[in-house]
Amino acid sequence: MRVLKFGGSSLASVQRFAEVAQIVRQLTSIDRICLVLSAPQGVTNTLVELTDIAYLGSDFSPLLQQLHQRYQQLTEDAAQCFPAAQLDQARLVIAHQLTQLQAQLTGVQLLRHCPDHIKAQILGLGEQFSVALMTALLNANQVQTVALDAVTLVKSSGDYLNATADVAASEQTLSQAITGQSAQVYVIAGFVSSNAQGETCLLGRNGSDYSGAIVAASIRASACEIWTDVDGVYSADPRQVKNAKLIDKLSYDEAMELSYFGAKVLHPKTIGPLARYNIPCFIKNTLNPAAPGTCIDNNGEGDALVKGISSLEHLSLITVSGPGLKGVVGMASRVFASMARSQISVSLITQSSSEFSISFCVPQLHLTAAKKALQQEFELELQTGLLRPFSILSDMAIVSLVGDGMRQHRGVAAKFFASLAQARVNVVAIAQDSSERSISAVIEQTACKNAVKVCHENFFSHIPSIDVFLVGCGVVGSELLAQIQRQQAFLHSRQVKVTVYGIANSKVVLLNNDGIDLQHWQQQLSSSSQAFSLATLNQFAQQQHLTNPVLVDCTSSEQVASQYADFLAAGFHVVTPNKKANTASFAYYQKLRLLAQQHRRRFLYETTVGAGLPVIDTLQGLLNAGDELLAFEGILSGSLSYIFGELEAGVSLSDVTQKAKALGFTEPDPRDDLSGMDVARKLLILAREAGMTLELSDVEVESVLPAGFAADVSISDFMAKLPQLDAAFSQRISATKAEGKVLRYIGEIVDGKCKVAIKALAADHPLAKVKDGENALAIHTRYYQPIPFVLRGYGAGAAVTSAGVFSDIMRTLSWQQQVE
Numbered sequence: 001m002r003v004l005k006f007g008g009s010s011l012a013s014v015q016r017f018a019e020v021a022q023i024v025r026q027l028t029s030i031d032r033i034c035l036v037l038s039a040p041q042g043v044t045n046t047l048v049e050l051t052d053i054a055y056l057g058s059d060f061s062p063l064l065q066q067l068h069q070r071y072q073q074l075t076e077d078a079a080q081c082f083p084a085a086q087l088d089q090a091r092l093v094i095a096h097q098l099t100q101l102q103a104q105l106t107g108v109q110l111l112r113h114c115p116d117h118i119k120a121q122i123l124g125l126g127e128q129f130s131v132a133l134m135t136a137l138l139n140a141n142q143v144q145t146v147a148l149d150a151v152t153l154v155k156s157s158g159d160y161l162n163a164t165a166d167v168a169a170s171e172q173t174l175s176q177a178i179t180g181q182s183a184q185v186y187v188i189a190g191f192v193s194s195n196a197q198g199e200t201c202l203l204g205r206n207g208s209d210y211s212g213a214i215v216a217a218s219i220r221a222s223a224c225e226i227w228t229d230v231d232g233v234y235s236a237d238p239r240q241v242k243n244a245k246l247i248d249k250l251s252y253d254e255a256m257e258l259s260y261f262g263a264k265v266l267h268p269k270t271i272g273p274l275a276r277y278n279i280p281c282f283i284k285n286t287l288n289p290a291a292p293g294t295c296i297d298n299n300g301e302g303d304a305l306v307k308g309i310s311s312l313e314h315l316s317l318i319t320v321s322g323p324g325l326k327g328v329v330g331m332a333s334r335v336f337a338s339m340a341r342s343q344i345s346v347s348l349i350t351q352s353s354s355e356f357s358i359s360f361c362v363p364q365l366h367l368t369a370a371k372k373a374l375q376q377e378f379e380l381e382l383q384t385g386l387l388r389p390f391s392i393l394s395d396m397a398i399v400s401l402v403g404d405g406m407r408q409h410r411g412v413a414a415k416f417f418a419s420l421a422q423a424r425v426n427v428v429a430i431a432q433d434s435s436e437r438s439i440s441a442v443i444e445q446t447a448c449k450n451a452v453k454v455c456h457e458n459f460f461s462h463i464p465s466i467d468v469f470l471v472g473c474g475v476v477g478s479e480l481l482a483q484i485q486r487q488q489a490f491l492h493s494r495q496v497k498v499t500v501y502g503i504a505n506s507k508v509v510l511l512n513n514d515g516i517d518l519q520h521w522q523q524q525l526s527s528s529s530q531a532f533s534l535a536t537l538n539q540f541a542q543q544q545h546l547t548n549p550v551l552v553d554c555t556s557s558e559q560v561a562s563q564y565a566d567f568l569a570a571g572f573h574v575v576t577p578n579k580k581a582n583t584a585s586f587a588y589y590q591k592l593r594l595l596a597q598q599h600r601r602r603f604l605y606e607t608t609v610g611a612g613l614p615v616i617d618t619l620q621g622l623l624n625a626g627d628e629l630l631a632f633e634g635i636l637s638g639s640l641s642y643i644f645g646e647l648e649a650g651v652s653l654s655d656v657t658q659k660a661k662a663l664g665f666t667e668p669d670p671r672d673d674l675s676g677m678d679v680a681r682k683l684l685i686l687a688r689e690a691g692m693t694l695e696l697s698d699v700e701v702e703s704v705l706p707a708g709f710a711a712d713v714s715i716s717d718f719m720a721k722l723p724q725l726d727a728a729f730s731q732r733i734s735a736t737k738a739e740g741k742v743l744r745y746i747g748e749i750v751d752g753k754c755k756v757a758i759k760a761l762a763a764d765h766p767l768a769k770v771k772d773g774e775n776a777l778a779i780h781t782r783y784y785q786p787i788p789f790v791l792r793g794y795g796a797g798a799a800v801t802s803a804g805v806f807s808d809i810m811r812t813l814s815w816q817q818q819v820e
């Protein structure tokens with residue numbers, strides 16, 4: 001005989017009852033069946049609510065009426081679907097239950113007290129209704145079915161609400177009942193049992209799985225099948241982790257650890273009785289009966305090192321500490337005995353090696369009772385100072401990795417903790433089971449989903465993800481989106497997932513939970529009405545549990561730059577070609593680096609100097625290797641490189657500026673380039689990179705424009721006025737040419753001073769040849785002298801700049817790759 005247990009999710013409607021009946025009917029051709037049923041989905045919760053309402057002295061009748069209607073609806077639907085079904089027994093059960101509930105709840109309401117033995121009788125009613133209904137449906141389907149009474153046949157001991165199975169006693173009662181009546185199918189309620197005195201005892205919330213196991217063990221069934229709403233046990237809760245993997249085989253120990261640490265698919269006590277009698281357990285899907293499911297038995301095996309990740313929430317971590325713990329025999333056992341006496345389950349224990357403290361987790365719901373029990377147990381020690389006041393951390397969660405294979409492999413724990421660090425999770429306590437098949441960390445509950453997600457990514461999917469939020473979709477931003485779109489297939493082949501979740505301009509933001517369709521983002525953004533703010537992005541990233549969010553700022557806005565600190569603190573990486581943050585006050589410059597370090601996030605701005613040229617990274621590399629910047633000289637502006645090249649060729653200042661603007665070589669306002677401020681900012685970034693403590697005001701700047709020239713007018717008015725300068729410029733160019741020199745706009749760092757100026761260079765000077773938008777940087781360092789380290793190439797343009805930004809975005813992964 002085999003045992004089939006169907007959970008509440010499989011009994012949510014008559015349609016589901018019918019599907020269950022169908023599954024059972026088909027199996028009867030192979031084996032005799034003992035069917036263990038939960039209450040229809042939601043009914044036990046309603047019963048809990050009813051007792052709570054009555055306990056508070058409030059009016060429970062409306063909810064009782066709702067329960068009545070639910071039962072009636074199920075019965076009426078059953079009558080319609082199965083006209084042959086004999087539903088008298090089910091109707092009798094309903095009437096009986098309502099009378100009982102009315103009386104007991106009134107008692108509870110009057111007394112404002114609900115003893116556990118009464119609560120047990122109330123909460124277990126839903127399963128009994130399921131049994132009556134299913135028995136009728138099976139019989140109507142020509143399956144010879146007999147209902148058994150779980151309260152009298154399943155024996156247990158201990159707490160009324162959380163009893164422990166007495167398999168030996170149940171063995172006798174159940175086998176007698178089964179041999180006493182011949183049928184193809186026996187139906188029995190899950191969740192309920194009785195103690196030696198015959199009083200109703202429950203097997204704990206979600207305890208029908210345990211019932212299934214007790215019945216299977218008691219009758220030595222050939223298998224115990226737990227039918228639910230998923231295809232089997234997954235590597236993580238499939239509702240939480242999108243690409244959780246189905247596990248085909250688990251050992252008893254693995255299943256026990258996973259369920260103990262929160263995998264709801266199986267009640268933690270289920271495996272014990274099955275393992276004892278070596279009964280295989282299958283997790284199957286009622287909605288997809290053909291799927292093979294997960295097999296749990298003695299063999300387990302499978303080649304996965306880590307089988308699954310589970311999490312347990314709503315916990316409090318209690319720490320008992322003080323000199324009285326050291327070397328005193330029996331203190332730990334007193335701690336846990338006091339918890340056991342108060343029927344509080346303890347889910348993780350760690351003891352400091354100095355024996356000065358013991359920490360353990362209890363359900364937060366039981367914290368008050370736990371504190372009370374400890375206070376009573378250690379009253380004396382607390383008074384005399386042998387124990388310190390208990391320390392309590394609430395809103396905690398446990399994340400656990402489980403797998404038999406972990407025992408033979410090194411590095412799993414390291415990878416686990418690296419993953420938690422990557423998810424920016426603070427680990428409060430750690431425990432490993434003695435057989436090394438599970439490792440658990442206590443963390444703050446708010447971080448739990450992210451922790452599970454990152455661990456799963458690192459241990460199972462191996463596809464790291466980058467979650468992009470782009471602010472600013474001008475030339476560079478748009479090109480970046482086009483590049484990301486073009487590279488999707490390539491990145492996919494390299495096992496990296498780059499998803500753009502948000503695109504914002506200065507006013508609105510477009511967000512999409514599944515990632516934005518990069519082919520049509522313009523239309524979508526233009527029809528979005530959601531205002532852009534850090535709070536919006538941050539809230540989105542948190543709700544979606546994005547673990548690697550990157551803010552890409554492609555604006556030149558000071559206002560956006562001033563928010564990087566908040567973004568870093570909120571867990572975003574920041575990638576930008578915008579120079580404003582790095583050239584704001586030195587204090588802000590330092591703050592950004594500190595925050596990035598503290599929050600384990602990257603702040604990357606390679607394209608702020610030399611666009612796509614690898615300037616910053618190279619310089620950082622040299623400095624890390626002990627080098628030192630001695631001097632610098634370079635053409636740092638693609639726009640001015642282009643403009644001065646063209647001036648040399650005889651084009652007027654106004655014409656070349658117009659042309660450069662049209663080609664996208666200048667900032668939207670060309671004054672930003674011509675004023676020299678853009679170069680000054682780049683120079684300052686280089687100087688600060690090299691360790692100099694300078695402000696922007698320390699950079700000496702010679703503007704291309706005369707002081708105050710068209711400073712306060714619009715861009716178009718400025719462009720209209722520019723021809724006024726043409727004559728003076730062409731004169732200057734001719735005079736320089738006459739001397740055999742060329743004019744170049746140079747940034748230099750000499751003796752710790754930064755200077756930006758128009759310089760006349762001899763024709764053979766290396767920078768004299770740099771034009772057409774090219775950048776050239778001569779970096780004189782202690783290692784690179786007398787010949788400097790030189791970088792040359794396009795230093796402007798949407799394609800190279802976006803590619804540089806893209807490459808920075810990819811570098812945010814370096815953390816994850818270290819974890820791999």
Ligand code: ADP
Nearest residue numbers: 007008009228232233234236237239263264265
């Ligand atoms: P039932 O009503 O059948 O008892 P439960 O809701 O108690 O069903 O258990 C099934 C649910 O367990 C699934 O829907 C799933 O969300 C959850 N679950 C949690 N962890 C896991 C896991 N590792 N594998 C499969 N399901 C899991």
Ligand code: ASP
Nearest residue numbers: 038044191205206207208
């Ligand atoms: N119906 C009970 C509960 O909801 C038992 C179960 O479904 O396993 O806790």
Ligand code: MG
Nearest residue numbers: 007206264265
């Ligand atoms: Mg369940």
